[in-house]
Amino acid sequence: MMTVMSYISEFWHHFVEKLIEEIKIGDIGEEISHAIAPNILFSARIAGKNWLISDAVVATWGVMIVMFFIIWYLAKKMELVPNSKRQQLTESLVNILIKLCQTSGMTYAQAEKVVPYVGSIGIFIALTNMVTLLKIPAPSKNPAFPITLALINIVYVVYMSIRLAGIKGFWASLIYPKAALLPFKILDYLIKPISLSLRLFGNVFGAYILMEFIYIIIPIIVPGVIGLWFDLADGILQGVIFTYLSVTYIGEVLEGAHHAREAAHS
């Protein structure tokens, strides 16, 4: 009994010593600056230009391969009468998106055209943010990634609203309440991508720095608990918000076009 007690106390003593050694706070600023610097994995010289492949590119391609297999699994072998859980899951996911489109003022036929793009970009952003669970820095930490996504998104929004409302409807939505608002509405289309990209970048970058900070000061247990929010929930939420906002932008244009058509009839 005595030997066991002394063993336990000795073990505890060593454990505390080791723990204090582990959490000794070094130069936190230095370590965080090292963590947020873009990490170039390899570079190649092709056609007189230096091509830098950073970890964000590799993570993005990895996520794209994973996403391809997930969607292939979800969408394979569809039946008219669903009798597998897989197909019911897929259908309920698509139904949620269609409901979302309908609440922002689209008809069912219009919603069906918009859903494939907004759904896949939402899943893509959620998966790229969830990469931090594996201790790989998320691609959104690199400003190029959210800016690219936002630019693609705004081009898609303009293209889709012209396709759904017609070029006349799009013009009507630009001058909808008063023609004097036209410059502001055009300015709006420049601010939307900035807002979209900064939101994604700021959220992911802030969460990443906070998680690095927590990993440095308390390396056990606590990062796992706090990471549930910052890695998992916040990442998925960003994907949902991106989808939601792109649907809302298209819905706004359609609403303006609708009001203009009603005003022309009456």
Place this chain on the structure above:
Amino acid sequence: MERGLIALGAAIAIAIAAGAAAIGIGLAAGKAFEASARQPEVAGKVQALMMTAIVFIEATAIYALVVSLLLIFAF
């Protein structure tokens, strides 16, 4: 001295923006709850509108976060 001033500037930037965004989100959510308590039949629509408003309000706090991070790490 200079690093200290930069840190103070970053702290003030994020503090004011976060406080203002918190007040804004509180006002928006409070009004939305009031509206859906008065008219429960439009609760779904009010909630969707509240989410949009909160996302936009939150964006301002995120801009301040980006600015203060730039202050700390870019200077």
